[in-house]
Amino acid sequence: MKTEALQKQNNIELEPFYQALEDDSKLLEEAFEILLEMVSTDPKSAKNMAALIKKDFHGLYKEIAALCETDQNKGGMPSCCGGH
Secondary structure, rough: OOOHHHHHHHHHHHHHHHHHHHHHHHHHHHHHHHHHHHHHOHHHHHHHHHHHHHOHHHHHHOOOOHHHHHHHOOOOOHHOEEEE
């Protein structure tokens, strides 16, 4: 019971943050860059994030795969797969 109450309280406290991200695309982009930086420094987190994207965000996964294919067709290793 306490856990449910804490989860509900945490959701209420985060609501202004979520709203700010929805209202300001630049803020959303900056938050996403911070998240990606955090994930990129931990290989296990990167693998977990990639699996989550593939499983639950198929549209995003398809866009990333398409970018990799485009880069691969240009020659060399695609930037999304470790090349620069």
